[in-house]
Amino acid sequence: MRRLLSALLVSTLAACASNPKPPPPSPESPALGAAPAEKPAPKPEDPEAFRDKPPEPGKPPELVLPTFQRATLDNGLTVLVSTRKELPLVFAGVAFAAGSAQDPKGKGGLAELSYRMLLEGAGKRDTVALDNAFADLGVSPAMDVHADGAEVGVRVLKRNVDPALALLADVVMRPTFDAKVFDRRKNQQLRDLVRQLSSPIVLAQLAALSAIFSDDHPYAHMADGVPQTVQALTLADAKGFYQKHSGPKAAALILTGDITLDEAVALAKKHLGNWKGPGTPPPAPPTPAAPPRQNVYVVPKPELAQTVMLVGRPGLAAGHPDEYALELATTVYGGFFGSRLNMNLREAKGYSYGAGAFMDTRLGVGPLLSYTAVRQDVTGPALTELVKELAGLKERPITSKELESAREGLIRAIPGGFETIEGLGATAASIYFKRRPLNELERSVEGLRDATSAEVQRVAELYLAPDAMQIVLVGDPSTIQEQVSPLNLGKLTPVEPDAAPTPAAAK
CATH class of the missing domain: 3.30.830.10 (Metalloenzyme, LuxS/M16 peptidase-like)
Incomplete structure (x- = not known):
């Protein structure tokens, strides 16, 4: 009997060891037999969330230049x-x-x-x-x-x-x-x-x-x-x-x-092959002087709703050592939508629908111009801002970000000149007119890529200084007199538009 009780005791203890009594439920745990709590529903995705991060730009295509x-x-x-x-x-x-x-x-x-x-x-x-x-x-x-x-x-x-x-x-x-x-x-x-x-x-x-x-x-x-x-x-x-x-x-x-x-x-x-003729390529035109500005030229157009502004000076001939650095500096100043001039006059001030600048290199020295058309009532303030942006190229040197944006934009725009065979023909004609080497496109890309920040800053201060820029305004003369005269940019000098021919002459 004692052996039997001992065996039963041992069996009971073993059973208890293999099946322990569960602990009492915690306050966070559901009661025994209760249904499990439902998980909270996930938050719906914001369909506009993709706008928080701009898409990554794709890999730019390889630049393939034509050969001549x-x-x-x-x-x-x-x-x-x-x-x-x-x-x-x-x-x-x-x-x-x-x-x-x-x-x-x-x-x-x-x-x-x-x-x-x-x-x-x-x-x-x-x-x-x-x-x-x-x-x-x-x-x-x-x-x-x-x-x-x-x-x-x-x-x-x-x-x-x-x-x-x-x-x-x-x-x-x-x-x-x-x-x-x-x-x-x-x-x-x-x-x-x-x-x-x-x-x-x-x-x-x-x-x-x-x-x-x-x-x-x-x-x-x-x-x-x-x-x-x-x-x-x-x-x-x-x-x-x-x-x-x-x-x-x-x-x-x-x-x-x-x-x-x-x-x-x-x-x-x-x-x-049998064509004959005495013609020979003419020499390049002489280099013009670039004296300091003394006058502001005014073409009077009474009651014109806008004032057209052209501000410029002689620039460079094709092939000049400063050509590519100056093209980059001009682009930063006014050569694309995000340029300093356009972002000021259009985006910040709302004076104009747009403003820009360009350099026209020719066989001889071509013009370097900035341009805009502004509301008549802001003629003076707009001209002030334009001149300030020119001066600002020295006071606020061109940043590396501005320079790289201009460099990338100019190089990527080059293929637009020969996307058709007519454009390719025009490119060939330009090479002939300006007497440039056949690898001119390669030289242009190389020149734009290699121009250093120091070179671009130097030519910006040298060629885009406001004092050498001639100013032409077309607009209401009384408005120009009232708003531009106090700016002391030069003597207001009227320029009469060239007269149109009489009807009899234009039959």
């Missing part, structure tokens, strides 16, 4: 080619080395009128027949006249390059210069000028070119001329200009797109 090739025919004609095989298209054009900078004194607009006459009849075709011949190829020729040159060209299917060049050869080698057509074209240019001179911006450009360059300087006028000078032009003037400045040694055949250099040379020999 050059050949010279026995008669001296330059052939410039850039091959692009994506589509069976070719841009074919002829670039001339003489532009509006070669207009004789008192004959502004002569280059424009002379080159426009090339498309008004050539060879055995009059204006209509020539236009129809181009239309039969599915194209319409374009003509552009610049200070340093001119270009006529078409974009055609590759299979039509040969007939298109045959027409262009007639245009440049055998223009008719018909007297009646000359009168019509001249009057059309006068009508265009009447329309242009109604624009305050055009009036500002005319006055600014005259203020930045002396009146005798080749860059002191626009390519279209002014009514007085165009009205005086004759057919003999136009013929004489073209005969003097045309010829294979003063021109380039430009072919871009689905074409090779060998194909281009063969076509050039076929259509332009």
